[in-house]
Amino acid sequence: MTAPRFTSLTARAVVLDAADVDTDQIIPARFLKTTTKDDLAGALFADWRGRPGFPLDDPGNAGAQVLIAGPNFGCGSSREHAAWALTAWGFRAVIAPGFADIFRGNALGQGLVPAAIPVDDHARLMAAVGRDPALPVTVDLDAQEVRWMCGGGAADGVCRAAFTVDPFARRCLLDGVDELGFLLGMDRAIAAHEADADEARHPSGGAR
């Protein structure tokens, strides 16, 4: 099990201009009857495919690795299948003004960076990609910064938007640390806690 790694990525972006994109849209429940993580790319946004103008249907967007979406992306279910389907399609980062909690954690564990940037920057980035769909967008986890060429504004022509991710999750992705391996290494502390734990906290209710 190699842990996912992520330092920085520069790639083409797809804009999905919708708020509260929930996990039932990212991957409808009927695709959850699987026991593996395989073959989920086709399930991504399955019920939005074929709608006029749906951006993932545009062949020009093949190869995009960055998804730009509206606020509260990934709300709803805890299904990690949402993160699996996004990575299976080829996404390595999602940029939005905000993410749902469980989705953010699930994504980080898969090496899919949830970059929450301020609303103004988000609007500028959407406009820039709207003008030039081939515009390369950089998601730099090391610097915790999204960058794109925006001509005016900044002196060097580069627009920047800061984001932060959980420092521990960031270290894990930069260094390729595997969270389960890390937890397994805590065995002694866990055993000590178990020795102290109140019997009333055991599911058998102390009736053991």
Place this chain on the structure above:
Amino acid sequence: MTTAAGAAPRTLFDKIWAQHVVAEVPDGPSVLYVDLHLVHEVTSPQAFAELAARGVPVRRPDRTFAVMDHSIPTVKNPLAAADPSAAAQLRQLAANCEAHGITLWGAGDPRQGIVHVVGPEQGLTRPGMTIVCGDSHTATHGAFGALAFGIGTSQVGHVLATQCLLQRRPRTLAVEIEGGPGGALPAGVTAKDVILAVIARLGAGGGTGYVIEYRGSAVRALDMEARMTLCNMSIEAGARAGLVAPDDTTFDYLAGRAYAPTGTAFDRAVARWRTLATDDGAAFDHVIRLDAAALAPMVTWGTTPAQACAVDGAVPRPEDAGGDDAAAAARSLAYMRLEAGRPIAGQPVDVVFIGSCTNSRLGDLRAAARVLTGRKVAAGVRALVVPGSHEVKRAAEAEGLDRVFRDAGAEWREPGCSMCIAMNGDQIGPGQLAVSTSNRNFEGRQGKGGRTVLASPYTAAASAVAGTIADPRPYLEARP
């Protein structure tokens, strides 16, 4: 609660959190111990596969309990009726539980049912515990004063292997809900209506990063089933968990349950549970207040649970929401095919679903039966009643509720998640409108192209009779 002299006042959440921290990672998350891990067929197979690939055992099978609920058909002999991929998933869960010595309440077991219904009714869910499940509605268990939240499949693997999780400490949000005298809710208004009003206030992402504690006279007056309904939908405001402080209502519910402590062990446990309530003067990061005495029954009009209004009100005008919310509201209304400014009541209904971990307990079925007794489901409406567990089903049948539903023309099914998530064959058709007691009205949640209106069991049952979205209050007058 008053505190010992000198101790800083703490919230219920603070106390549970402190008791479960195994270690702190410098500049990082806490390693949090999990007392109870609930597992179901949909979000666990890849986690078990991860353990197998690493050659790691399940650390505490005695703290792990599994059920079949999400993809199980709600008919007799569900395994025979399941489609091949669902059947394979159900078999996989059975094999994984067998291999690791995990208790499984599967198809045919008298304890089988929806994971968030079964845990409490078996007495597994108790105050002061940490409880996780690969399911976002795990917040339900917070009704007992347990810190309970949903996790992804990788984390299911972490808990199977280590009984621990890496968790950042969330912030705390107090939701103070005041009722009328004695905390009473207005006639026809239930915990479901209260939580829809809370979510409408907070917004679909307004609780993100918080653990909610529900407080106030209206909460104290709710029975345990209603408190579960309240906590269940915390996630629909983005909150990880919802909590209610344990009290005599909680202890009375737990006494005598299969896994609850007995005798002097129960008394010791109660004494300990009483210390968990939030201390007087403890600070929350944020507080909101809701006057429940002024509420009417609520229904959703859009495609997030936050898009809700009073059932006797009008579909809101997007322009009143302002800014981005206006655009989102307009999109939701277009999908729902509802017209702004028109009364929401009277909209034709195709399907009524009474079930799900939000509203499938005995009290919910009694509420639906109160409306349906001596009445008929309107022609052309399909009504499905799906008890949350076999225990609920037996109790309902013992008091004749199944007859009430059947006589009214509703289907009385076997337990499972059913039309809440539409994975098991129970679903609505494209364009159909369902009034549903479940918790999500996302586009296509109950079937591709389907339109969902969330409501209480009263409102759902009244809508079944009327054949349109209906205010339940006239149906409840002159009823016992």
